[in-house]
Amino acid sequence: MNVPVAVCTSPRKTSSSRSYADGNPQPPGASGEIVVTHLAGTGFPFVRYRTGDVAVLDESRCPCGRGLPLIKEIQGRTTDFVVAKDGTVMHGLALIYVVRDLPGIAKFKIVQESTDRTRVLLVAGPDFDPRTTERIRAGLAERLGADVAIDVELVADIPAETSGKFRYVTSKVGVR
Numbered sequence: 001m002n003v004p005v006a007v008c009t010s011p012r013k014t015s016s017s018r019s020y021a022d023g024n025p026q027p028p029g030a031s032g033e034i035v036v037t038h039l040a041g042t043g044f045p046f047v048r049y050r051t052g053d054v055a056v057l058d059e060s061r062c063p064c065g066r067g068l069p070l071i072k073e074i075q076g077r078t079t080d081f082v083v084a085k086d087g088t089v090m091h092g093l094a095l096i097y098v099v100r101d102l103p104g105i106a107k108f109k110i111v112q113e114s115t116d117r118t119r120v121l122l123v124a125g126p127d128f129d130p131r132t133t134e135r136i137r138a139g140l141a142e143r144l145g146a147d148v149a150i151d152v153e154l155v156a157d158i159p160a161e162t163s164g165k166f167r168y169v170t171s172k173v174g175v176r
Helices: 093-099 132-144
Strands: 015-021 031-038 046-061 069-077 081-083 089-091 105-114 117-124 149-154 169-171
Touching (some): 081 169, 089 093, 093 105, 093 117, 117 132, 132 149
Parallel strands (some): 117 149
Antiparallel strands (some): 015 031, 105 117
């Protein structure tokens, strides 16, 4: 379903946003990255600007009369940048793509401790197959480097950051 979300601070503002996952608009209740179009500025408009914020759309509509849905929950940032063993800097999505569509994973977080070690925290879902951990190790090693230690840890839960937001990828490696 293609669902625009109004940022209704004023009826004169002209902006909308959508929640996307895999490049597809998400229905209310589903989590996705917020992509915004803002046309009310005096300069160049922002068209399909990827904010990096992950949110869930509400099923209720804005009471302003525009009939557009509201944002129910801001969940956090999508990613950090990561640095491969060879020094290549890449967007954290390169690692997320390895994990996010695997069956049986309820929740995950990737933590790059150094260019030599990355941890993957997994909350297993009902269909989790233990062999999935090897697929994750192989996929991350392909991107980060064959000799990088990839530690996959099954955990009961993955807490949000102290800010209350959830980040799928964090890196402790400084981008040079």
